[in-house]
Every structure is written in structure tokens, then in C-alpha cells.
Amino acid sequence: MKKTLAIITLLASTTLSAHDPYHSNFFNHSMLNKNFWSDFHQQFQQFDHQINKLQHSGGNIQSKQYFDKNNNNYVVEIKALGFNKSDVNISNTQNTLTIKGYKKTSNKKNTHSESSFSHVxxxxxxxxxxxxxxxxxxxxxxxxxxxxxxxxxxxRKIHIQ
Structure with a gap:
């Protein structure tokens, strides 16, 4: 009986220490590694792409995004028929790229027309x-x-307060 009690005590203490959240291998768990976060980022990029497709599916401005392996570039192509370089503004802030186009035309018969598009x-x-x-x-x-x-x-380093 004493041997059985000793074995149970030994197993219980081993099991408890294996699940200690302060154990040194806790933060090396596979769910907290770099691949987990890169998969998260990839999912958000795909989500942004799908939202942009939905936002612009009804207009006459079409776009596509792809990776050019030959030139090692990410590429965004936007069909902007009738727009000139001076009609388009492209800017980037932190991790976003904003592409806007605006064109206003008028003719001798007092006919006015405006066209615009925006991609973020x-x-x-x-x-x-x-x-x-x-x-x-x-x-x-x-x-x-x-x-x-x-x-x-x-x-980045996190300071303890």
C-alpha cells in the first residue's frame, strides 16, 4: 500500500509540474510561434482582398493583385480607363496603400461628368x-x-511598470 501511495504521489507531482504555466517551455508552444502569427497575417490580407473585391465589383473599375515571382514584386493592377497620371494619387501610410483617382470633364454644351475610384x-x-x-x-x-x-x-521590448 505504501509503494502504491508513493507511486501515485510521484506521478501526481510530475503531472502537476508538467502543466505549470510558468514552465520555461510554455512560450515555445507551437501555437505561439512565428508561423502562427504569419498565418494570421496572411488570413487578414486575404480578407482585405475579398472586401476590396466586394466593394468594387459593381463599378467599372476592376483590379487584380498577384505576386510576380520573376521580379520578386507584389503587384496591384487597376483598370483605370480614361484616367491620366495627373488624375491619380497614390500614397502609403504605415502599412496601408491608398490609390485614388478623380477626373472631372466638361464640354462646350455645358455637359459635366465626374469619375472616381478608391482602393485601400x-x-x-x-x-x-x-x-x-x-x-x-x-x-x-x-x-x-x-x-x-x-x-x-x-x-520590441516591453517595459515592466
């Missing part, structure tokens, strides 16, 4: 925001975002 996209974490280039040819606006060799560091 989440930039990829490994996108080189300092070297984004855009080109407008034959009614297609092409924005290229070079991919960085290494992702931007996302780590």
Missing part, C-alpha cells in the same frame, strides 16, 4: 515601402511593391 490595401509585412513604383499605360495602373529579403522586425 494592406501592404505585405515584407513589402519594401520605400521603393514602391507605379506606371499608367493603356488604361492600366500597375503598382509594384518590391519584396524585402527579410521581413521588417516586429519585435
Amino acid at each position: 490595401l494592406t501592404l505585405p509585412m515584407d513589402g519594401d515601402t520605400n521603393n514602391i513604383v507605379a506606371d499608367l499605360k493603356n488604361g492600366i495602373l500597375k503598382v509594384s511593391i518590391p519584396k524585402l529579403k527579410q521581413p521588417k522586425p516586429q519585435s
Whole structure:
């Protein structure tokens, strides 16, 4: 009986220490690793893409997003027929890219027309925001975002208060 009690006590203490949340391997758990967060980021990018498709599906402005493996660039192409370079404004703030187009025309018969479009996209974490280039040819606006060799560091020290 004493041997059985000793074995049960030993097993109970081993089991309790294995589930200690302050155990040194707690934060190395597979759910808290880098791949978990990158999968999360990828899901949000796909969500943004789907929302943008829904927002612009009814208009005559069409866009597509893809990764150009040959040039190592993320690419956004927007069909902007009738727009000139001076009609389009592209800016990036932190992790968003904003593309806006506005055109107003009038003729001798006092006919006025206005056209506009707007796209707001989440930039990829490994996108080189300092070297984004855009080109407008034959009614297609092409924005290229070079991919960085290494992702931007996302780590910062947390101070204890």
C-alpha cells in the first residue's frame, strides 16, 4: 500500500509540474510561434482582398493583385480607363496603400461628368515601402511593391511598470 501511495504521489507531482504555466517551455508552444502569427497575417490580407473585391465589383473599375515571382514584386493592377497620371494619387501610410483617382470633364454644351475610384490595401509585412513604383499605360495602373529579403522586425521590448 505504501509503494502504491508513493507511486501515485510521484506521478501526481510530475503531472502537476508538467502543466505549470510558468514552465520555461510554455512560450515555445507551437501555437505561439512565428508561423502562427504569419498565418494570421496572411488570413487578414486575404480578407482585405475579398472586401476590396466586394466593394468594387459593381463599378467599372476592376483590379487584380498577384505576386510576380520573376521580379520578386507584389503587384496591384487597376483598370483605370480614361484616367491620366495627373488624375491619380497614390500614397502609403504605415502599412496601408491608398490609390485614388478623380477626373472631372466638361464640354462646350455645358455637359459635366465626374469619375472616381478608391482602393485601400494592406501592404505585405515584407513589402519594401520605400521603393514602391507605379506606371499608367493603356488604361492600366500597375503598382509594384518590391519584396524585402527579410521581413521588417516586429519585435520590441516591453517595459515592466
